[in-house]
Amino acid sequence: MAKKMIIGITMGDPASIGPEITVKALSDPAVYDRCSPVVIGDVCVMEAALKVVGREDIKIHPVSSIGECLFTPGTIDVYDMKIVDMEKLETGKVSVMAGEAAFQYVKKVIELAMDGEVDGTVTNALNKEAINLAGHHFSGHTEIYADYTGTKKYTMMLAHENLRVVHVSTHVSLREACDRVKKARVLEVIEIANQACLDLGIEKPKIGVSGLNPHSGENGLFGREELDEIIPAIKAAKAEGINADGPVPPDTIFSKARGGWYDIVVAMYHDQGHIPLKVVGFIYNHEAGKWDAVSGVNITLGLPIVRASVDHGTAFDQAGKGVASELSLVNAIDYAIRLSVSNKN
Template sequence: MKKKPVLGITMGDPAGCGPELTIKALENKNIYEICNPIVVGDINMMEDAIRVVRAKDITLHKIADVKEAKFQYGVIDVYHLDLVDMSKHEYGKVSVMAGEAAFQCVKTVIELAMEKKIDVTVTNALNKEAINLAGHHYSGHTEIYAALTGTSNYSMMLAHDDLRVVHVSTHVSLREACDRVKKQRVYDVIKLAHDACKSLGIENPKVGVAGLNPHSGENGIFGTEEKNEIEPAIKMAQEEGLNVDGPVPPDTIFSKAQGGWYDIVVAMYHDQGHIPLKVVGFVYDKKAKKWASISGINVTLGLPIIRSSVDHGTAFEYAGQGHANEISLLNAIEYGVQLAINKK
C-alpha cells in the first residue's frame, strides 16, 4: 500500500488500563510499519502511562491537528484534549471525570473519522457506569458510534483469528434479547455478516446462523422462534444468493466454525456470541496466577467509518500497575488496518 492508513486510538477510561496498553502497543515498531497512529486523549495522562510501563525510549508529541503529527516510531502523537486533572486522578476508581474523559475521546475520534481526517478509529475500553454518571446515557461504544454517525442498522462483530461472531442483539436483558429475534433483524445481521467477511477479503463467505433455543427449537418443541423468525430470514438471504446455513444448534455451531465450516456465525444475543470467543481468546495461567493472553477484537458493522476495538474491559484491578496485556489492542490495530486496506 502506497499510503499507510491513519489510525485514531482512544486512550479509554483514564482510570483503567487503556493508557498503559496504548503505550505498550505503540512500543512495537512494526505498528508504525503498517499504519500512522495518533492517540486521542490527555497528554498528561499518557505521560503517567509512560511512567507506569517504564517506557524509557518513548516520548510524546502534543498535537491539535492531525496535520501536525510526525508519525515517527518512538514519538507518540497525542491529539490532546484537556480532560484529566491529575491531582484528582485515581486508578481503578469509577468517576465522573474519567467517564467524561472517555466519552470525549470517543466523540472526538468519531468526528475526525467522519471528517475524513483519519481512516480508522480504534477504541480502548471505557466504563459504562462512569460515562452514565457523566451524563452520557449509552450502554457502550457500539451505541455511541451508532448515535453519533446516524446509523440505524448496525451490529457488533467479535473475532479471534478465524472465529468471527456477529450479534442480533447485545446490551439488553436476556428477556428482551429473545423478543428482538425477528425476521427482518436476523436477515439484516446476516447481510452485515456477509459484507463484513467480504470487506476482509473473503470472496464467498459461509455464514452460519445459530438458533435461539436448545437444539434450535427441535421443530417447535422447545420454542417457535426458529420456525417463525430465523428460518424465514435465512431463506430470504439464500434467495439473494448468499451462502447461509442454519438455524444450527447453538451448542455445536461454534465448534463447527472453529473447524472451518463457517467464516462467521450469527449469534442471537450477547452471551451466546461472547462466551465462545472469550473462551478461546482469554487464557488464564492458573499456575502463574495471571492472564497469559487476552486477545480478540470487536468491530462495529454497518457504520460509515471503521471502528475496531479491544475485546476486554477497563481492568480496573490491574490499572496503573503496568501488568495489563496489550495483545487485544495490537489485534484491534491490525484488524483496523486490514479493513482500511480492503476498503481502499
C-alpha cells in the same frame, strides 16, 4: 508504496489499563510499519503511563491537529484533549471526570473519521457507569458510534483468529433479547455479516446462523423462534445469493466455525456469541497468576466509518500495575487497518 492508513486510537478511561496498553502497543516499531497511529486522549495521562510500564524512553508528542503528527517510532502522537486533572485522577476508580474524558475521546475520534482526517478508529475500553455518571446515557461504544454517525442498521462483530461472531442483539436483557429475534433483524445481520467477510477479503463467505433455543427448537418442541423467524430469514438470505446455513444448534455451531465450516456465525444475543469467543481468546495462567492472552477484537459493522476495539473491559483491578496485555489492542489496530484499506478500494 501504498499509503499507510491513519488510525485514531482512543486512550480509553484514564483510570483504566487503556493508557498502559496503548504505550505498550505503540512501543513496537512494527506498528508504524503497518499504519500511522495517533492517540486521542490526554498527554498528562499518557506521560504517567510511560512510567507505569517502564518505557520512559518513549516520547509523547502533543498535537492539536492530525497534520501535526510525526508518525515516528519511538514517539507517540497524542491529540491532547486536556480534560484530566492528574491531581484528581484515582487509578482504578470510577469517576465523573474519567467518564467525561473517555466519552469525549470517542466523540472526537468519530468526528475525525467522519471528516476524513483519520482512515479508521480503534477504541480502548470505557466504563459504562462512569460515562453515565457524566451524563452520557449510552450502554456502550457501539451505541455511541451509531448515534453520532446517524447509523440505524449495525451490529457488533467479535473476532479471534478464524472465529468471527455477529449478534442479532447485544446490550439488552435476556428476556428482551429473545423478543428481538425477528425475521427482518436476523436477515439484516446475515447481510451485514456477509458484507463484513467480503470486506475482509473472504471471497465466498460461509455464514452459520445459530438457533435461539436448545437444539434449535427441535422443530417447535422447545420454542417456535426458529420456525417463525430464523428459518424464514435464512431462506430470504439464500434468495439473495448469500451462503447461509442453519439454524445450527447453539452448542455446536462455534466448534464447527473453529473447524472451518463457517467464516462467521450469526448469534442471537450477546452472551451466546461472547462466551465462546472469550473462552478461546482469553487465556489465564493459573500458575503464574496472570492472563497470558486477552486477544479478542470487537468491530462495529454497518457504520460509515471503521471502528475496531479491544474485547475486554477497563480492568480497574490491573490498572497502574503495568501488567496488562496489549495483544487485543494490537489485533484491533490490525483489523482497523484491513477494513480501512478495504474502504479505500
